[in-house]
Amino acid sequence: MEDRYSRNRIYVTQEEQKIIKEYPIILGGSGIGSAIAECALRLGFENITIIDGDQVEKSNLNRQNYTENDIGVDKTEAIKKRLLAINANANIKVHSTFLTVENAESYIKGHKIAINALDFTTEVPLIFDKLCQENNIPVLHPYNLGWGGLVTVITPKGLLLDSIKKTDGGEDFNEVNMVEYASNYLKFWGTPHLWIDEIIQKYKEEKEQLPPPQLSIASWTVAAMCTHIAFNIATEKEYKKFPEFYLSTILN
């Protein structure tokens, strides 16, 4: 195994190392996506495409993979620089644009795993999943719950996320629905995480409509989880599929 990956030995075979090196991942969104990309690259995913039209803000630094010098810079340019500093030979493609209903499919094509780290402020994230299904690409959905990470995987033949929304009718699907679904699922199976409900409650009670709070703790957690799940997908190991999900936290 080459020197860079010599400490992956025992866990990752030489054959698996080769598989993930060439397994192309696309990240929709370079917020939490910026943390995931670094963890995946270090394990050995050397083919990564990242799409995001945003620029780095100071308020990103509490959890995203950027520095003070990156403030005002395109997120995709900043993360590309960071990833190439870690591995100059990696194949890092970036597009500083927002995914739209029109352009999404052209970016998705050719990838074997997608990570949907898009803001749920439009219909784009749900359409992204549908397009991935049509192109036979499993989609990881990471959620930053502050003290813990939540990840679910939409598979080519599985349910879509908005299958949840029918249960409480009416409103459009958003990340809060997903988190509420997960919390109810955990209660049903006898392992409640009441801290999640408390956070949702406080978030809903906020007077201003603000983006959800997020911590570095869950960013790092979710980066590890997505990297592990991507490894399992690429090397044809087992993994949970939506409506099942992974929750990782030291709480409870």
Next chain:
Amino acid sequence: MEDRYSRNRIYVTQEEQKIIKEYPIILGGSGIGSAIAECALRLGFENITIIDGDQVEKSNLNRQNYTENDIGVDKTEAIKKRLLAINANANIKVHSTFLTVENAESYIKGHKIAINALDFTTEVPLIFDKLCQENNIPVLHPYNLGWGGLVTVITPKGLLLDSIKKTDGGEDFNEVNMVEYASNYLKFWGTPHLWIDEIIQKYKEEKEQLPPPQLSIASWTVAAMCTHIAFNIATEKEYKKFPEFYLSTILN
């Protein structure tokens, strides 16, 4: 709350943000320590001391917080640069030296949390814990198990790690003993993680005596866990103490 930490809201109160900002953490070892330091800094621990006499090698890049340009550079200088790039106002102190029985106490004094991320190749890590106990400082022990992170906390009045070694007598305590202990503990409580035993077995069967294999997945996981536990200690919340421990993985 200042702009940098505005997205910590709901999870972290303004008072807690102030507490952790001033809560001095010392990291013995800047291997896995380099990953922990960044996650902790981004949450808001702005007083961090790091001690390590090592230089960055290419084989570190699969899991530690360094870049290709850092190869050959002192780990402490490289991580200091990275942390100050994230927050130029943070108080980052580094010492490019190895901790010894003689110098450890002078470095430890004045800190409120210690993270023992030292190699278990000498008696220093165990003496580090003892000195922390004498100075009333809780010590976090992170272990990289590839697919998962293991963390235990030695408290000022609690047991020391080598209390484990009596059970199987003879040999000096090392990280493999700790991992075997954790695996047996999990079996006893009905939640076995057989993959851990398999890894230990394969590691013991290696012909050469090599450093343990480690993955980015567990580095990121352990960084999140240690940051969370440090937050709980600083803000006087509950946390598990050795001989209890935290294991975080998506396996099982």
